[in-house]
Amino acid sequence: MRRLTTACAVMGALAFVAAACGSSNTPSGGGAAAPKVYNSIGQGEGALKLIAWNGYTEDGSNDPNYDWVHPFENQTGCKVSVKYADTSDEMVTLMRQGGGSVYDGVSASGNATNKLIAGGNVAAIDPALFPEFTNVISPLQPATGTNNSHYVVNGYVYGVPYMYGPNFLMYNTNLVKPAPKSWDITFEPTLNGKANPYAGKLTAYNDPIFIADAAVYLKTHNPSLGITNPYELTSDQLDAAVSLLQAQKPLLAKYWALYTDEIDGFNNKSIVAGTAWPINLTYTKDSAPAAAVIPSEGVTGWADTWMISANAPHPNCMLEWMKYTMEPKVQAEVGVWYGAAGSNTKSCDLIAKSLGKGGAQLVNSVEYSFCGNVDFLNSLYLWRTPQAACGDDRGNTCMDYSVWSQKWTEITGASEGRRLSLATASAPGLVDVVSDEADRPAGTRTRVSAFLFRHPRLRLGGLLGAPGLWFLVVYLGALVVMYATAFWHLDAFTGLVVKQFSLSNFKRIVDVPVYRNVILRTAGIAAAVALTDIVLGFPVAYYAARLAPARRRTAVLIAIVLPLWANYLVRIFAWKLILSPGGLLEWLFAKAGMHVTIGSSLVAVWIVFCYLWLPYVILPIYAALERVPGSLLEASSDLGARGWRTFRKVVFPLIVPGIVAGSIFAFSLTLGDYIVVQLVGKSAFIGNVIYDSVGIANDIPFAAAFALVPLAIMSIYLFVAWRLGAFEAL
Template sequence: MPPATHRVVLALLAAAALSLTACGASGGGSGDDAATTLGEKEGSVSILARPGYVEDGSNQPAVDWVSPFEKDTGCTVTSTIYDTSDQAFNLMKSGEYDVIAASGDASVRLIDAGILAPTNTDLIPNYAGIYDYLKMQPWNSLDGVAYGVPHGYGANLLMYNADVVSPAPTSWDVVFDKGDAYSGKVTAYDSPIYIADAALYLMTHRAVLGIQNPYALDTDQLAAAVTLLTEQRGNIGEYWSDYRKAIQSFESGDAVVGTTWQVIANGLADGFATEVTVPSEGVTGWSDTWMIASGAKNPNCAYAWLNYIASPEANGQATGFFGQAPSSQAACEFRSAGSCGAYHAGDADYASTIWFWVTPVADCLDGRSDVRCTDYADWTAAWQQITR
């Protein structure tokens, strides 16, 4: 598991949270600016999330965990979909959203920018049932203070068309050093955070670089990752951020090998000879967190949503639909048979092998103090250089 890091910028809970009393709170991972009481629900809540996280039956009538929440709480849900963490960060800056489901490559930036409020988990009864290894991590806490409620997690896996890619790959070299064999049909995730996948590969194959954490790269280490990704660029047929388009690329044959999520593999039509594997170098991944905006207009409904979506039934439905591990063992009762085992739910040792997304910062996440590490702005500039 990537080591925890200390960040010095504290996000403040906005005084505009009218019906929440902000003062010192004890226990539950609460900070001095976290709410201590809940007031009357405002009647609505605005949510920003990835596709498949806030389903109300309008896409598939049988897929609906929003309507029960609205009926039980009186809080009407409006939701907006984002595809990348950069989009999510920019949308949250607008102040129009009460709640976001954020990955680690956005959550740290949001906390440091003061856009998110500390979370008093004492006000969220279902928090107690969440796996301990998902709580108080570098991507959802700061200085011992909780920022949000873990939702679900998954790995960035390697998928390949077994009819085309042979022999079956066991290494990420099939998309890097040996990617020429499938030139034009390699696919990769379209985000600066994908640089970490190249860094993870270099940890094994260019040990002389001394990379210890794929999110903690000094200037020379970042340059090496950029070189590898620039070489890969010639073999990329398509970068993807919308998992639905990734499904289409594999079904059409435009892509035969590359980075995937389990939901992509699950979404392929029957008859496609695709396989998913964990390469020998390991994997990056995501652990998403439901978080409340510091300037939330509807903080009471926001807290109600965080508690509801952490309930075993709602969490089981939502994470099962998207294709990821749930946040609690109790949620497995509301998943299809065998699915929790397939995603290694509850397996802390397995989760510790995933390098979950964390925003790169100048204070090196690997503990080095004698060098400045590159931050997310550096990674963004590098990604623009790679993909231009």
């Protein structure tokens, strides 16, 4: 115990030192220092690396009729590569990789542009380099625009306008009747005094900025709140929007971040209405009856800007791309493909012409964002980063983006899942090494062997040196860095990490009820899974170890490990199909005359976890049972003990380490998993909060602090297991 205390003290000291040494004066304002300004375009570097929304950089691979990338490459000699992002926070994270030297530019929306500008991640440009600025729609004009604060700051112009559009209400025209005129069908549990008929078949955008959509709705339906701007919310106003979104959650089939998720939902009719982008409508209409409307309360929207990194590796190619994307022909192609309006007003006629008959009417409709309509653009509440400064006489009483991100985590609990990756390695040249060793003179080998025999510590050092170094640097080093990062925090405006000691992340975990609930929920399900797998696994292990003949034992053991040969995701998706509404389980219950739907409940998550980790529990118990000497059982019988007493007094105490060892696997794997919850359930687990903090919220310090929670839980669990002798059975 003394060693454990000493280790904790050392870790704490290291964290404090790391936090102190890493302190920095991260800017928290709106970019007071003069930015880097590009005022000339030189010779292209031959390459260009972009971050973009899907549909913004088509190269003909999706449809050969839509390709504006290859003409640019042929024109400039700059080879384009693109990384697509699903959220603005993901774009900010990508742009900051390698100190901003990985990517050249980004097609950023307003809730990303302000962060990038304040963080000094993007450079300003001289508008004189881009002749098409004269044709940009008036609200977005850099000098005289009324809706340009997302890219014009302190007189500096950070990029060139690209496309703009609304976040409108899309609905299934066959299933949603009459056509909606209000957002109430997505927010209200009752409509006209009756239960909302679309409950469970609605969707919403998975991003903290969606809180603004709720604020727009409340601005009309609860005027007493005094909301004037959906991005300038005081604590009470934000709480009202959060309450509305929490009440909305049961009405939703799912949140979407990847636009194809909503399209798929409309195609399979699991979604009938929800917030959408123009590209969602454009491609939903190909296979499902869909339309869009601007509800009476109004809508949020976005005006995207191509911005150049302050440390762009290929700045001239990026400037050429920015110049190219302002051309009306290019924006017209994007407009037809994506469904958005081009910032260059000359693109509108070209869009209408490309659409053919009826194009003039379409381009002046919600489907193409009323292209060129100044009043419509001014009516949009364009995305921007919430700040503490309200922008009026309320001063700094508004809630900044960090609070919005925290509230969004409380609302959604978990987000839809994304990616896994695997790496493999080989060991070439092994035969040559062995061959060289064999060819070495016997005398040398003997002398080396004798020397190492006389110096056991040196021999041990040579054996364990490399793996020990790896353990110290990679494993423990990573833990120390994580531990130190947990005591840092994000700047509320720039989103940059402030490397100064702070307990704010831990205070947030303790003070916010949703995080306490997540911890209790995760630990509770982990314990339930471990207990269930012990109950299910013990009879199988006992049969294999004590009762089954040799051949049958082999068959049983193969059957136990056989599921592990299948891909982890395949097994999860198989259970998702079984448990989903209309799936096999529901069908079986229906045949028995019962209506039972497990769906995405915690019960479904518990079932899948139990299935996944059951082999890991059975095998240690099997190993423990196999080691119980038969002579002890015979002695117990000779002394008059019956079967149950023999099990309770002889067998069970001997196999407790094996049971605890199996429970370690089930408990720890459940505690850290987030894929199952994303694919099967809806409630948040610890892993989901960490994942969302890294991905959606881009809050690495909070993710590190929250990652210490399962570390602490498992430390206690492993200490108890060690005291019970479980490590001997691993």
